[in-house]
Every structure is written in structure tokens, then in C-alpha cells.
Amino acid sequence: MASFPSPTTLSLNHLLSFVSTKLDSEKFLVWKKKIDPLLLSQDLYKYVDPDVPIPSRTIASENNTQVPNPSYIEWQSMDNLLISFLQATFTAPTLSQTPSFPTSRTLYSHLGSSFASQVNARTHQLTIQLQTIQRGSQTINEYISQIKSIFDALANTSSPISDSTLVLNTLRGLGPDYDPFITAI
Structure with missing residues (x-):
């Protein structure tokens, strides 16, 4: 014992x-x-x-x-x-x-x-938020700050995202003004 x-x-x-x-x-x-x-x-x-x-x-x-x-x-x-x-x-x-x-x-x-169940729901919510985020009228710094906040929150879940997923979602949400930059990357 x-x-x-x-x-x-x-x-x-x-x-x-x-x-x-x-x-x-x-x-x-x-x-x-x-x-x-x-x-x-x-x-x-x-x-x-x-x-x-x-x-x-x-x-x-x-x-x-x-x-x-x-x-x-x-x-x-x-x-x-x-x-x-x-x-x-x-x-x-x-x-x-x-x-x-x-x-x-x-x-x-x-x-x-x-x-x-709360962790799973929060992870799902953050993942959707990252997949649908758009820069819109935000400055680049505000946009990146918002993405970093979502990324950090996901890092503290049971399903952190990969760097490549982060980059792809970040680039996708930049908008048409950044198309030449996105194409170059």
C-alpha cells in the first residue's frame, strides 16, 4: 500500500x-x-x-x-x-x-x-473565428493582433493549430489589396 x-x-x-x-x-x-x-x-x-x-x-x-x-x-x-x-x-x-x-x-x-465539453466548444468557436477572420477596415497591426489573440487562445486548448494553418488563414483574410503579396508568398 x-x-x-x-x-x-x-x-x-x-x-x-x-x-x-x-x-x-x-x-x-x-x-x-x-x-x-x-x-x-x-x-x-x-x-x-x-x-x-x-x-x-x-x-x-x-x-x-x-x-x-x-x-x-x-x-x-x-x-x-x-x-x-x-x-x-x-x-x-x-x-x-x-x-x-x-x-x-x-x-x-x-x-x-x-x-x-466547454473546451471542445471553445476550440471549435476559435477555429471558426480564425477561418473566417477578415482584415476589413482594420489596420494591419490590429488585424495581426486579433489573429495572434485567437492563435494564443487556441494554443491553450487541446487542439493547437499549426504554423502553416495560421499563415494560410492570416493571408486569406488580408483582402484583395494584398493579392500581389499573397501570390509572392
Whole structure:
């Protein structure tokens, strides 16, 4: 059975400073990119990992009666602290919309499944936005800035776009004034 050491509340509070992105409906993947390595580096990922067994609540004593398992008690204490830590990384609206869960594992699993559809919808929306963007009356700097914003947002999804796709969509939206430039490229 795996041992579950107990980082202190103070050390978890210190770790909060490494999570500059609070979890909200548009930043799940960015948040997850920060949380996962942090949990792994502190040997806390095992609390949210469904492949790591949770210690049993009781164990058999010398006289074959069931007694509370000290490993479970330690695990439960750390798991509750981890729930509080994870919730401290949420925005207020996200926290108010998140139900209570008995373990950090069920909380973490819920976050992954509930944000998956939002991530897919946001990725789809950004991809369409990039495919249909037009320079119109914008200056070249405004146009490129808008494309960069879309590209950066897509980079933080599960489906970042390639450089060639970015270039093709950027050139396509420039308009007829840039046809000689586009042809040359």
C-alpha cells in the first residue's frame, strides 16, 4: 500500500502562489497545465489519480476485529486539505457552481468531465473565428493582433493549430489589396 505523506497547510498555501491562473469556464486547460505538474512535483497527484488505490477505512487487528486504519485517517486528512487547495484555485463563480465532493479524486474527475465539453466548444468557436477572420477596415497591426489573440487562445486548448494553418488563414483574410503579396508568398 502506498504511503501518503502529509504536506502542511503552510506548504500548500505557498504552492498557491504558483497557480496564477484561476479556474474558470475559459481557462480549464491553462489551469490544468499548471495544477498537474504542481501536484506531481509535491507527490500529491496520487490523491486525484484513479489508478492509485485509496487506503481501506479499517484494518484487522491482532484479535481479528476491525479497527480504524491509521493510513486512511492520514490519507483522509490530506485529501480534505487537497480539496481546499484545489478550491482555492477556482474563481468565485466556478466555486459557487461546483458541487461538494467527498474526495479530491471525485472533484478532479468532475472538473475534467464538466469542462471537456466547454473546451471542445471553445476550440471549435476559435477555429471558426480564425477561418473566417477578415482584415476589413482594420489596420494591419490590429488585424495581426486579433489573429495572434485567437492563435494564443487556441494554443491553450487541446487542439493547437499549426504554423502553416495560421499563415494560410492570416493571408486569406488580408483582402484583395494584398493579392500581389499573397501570390509572392
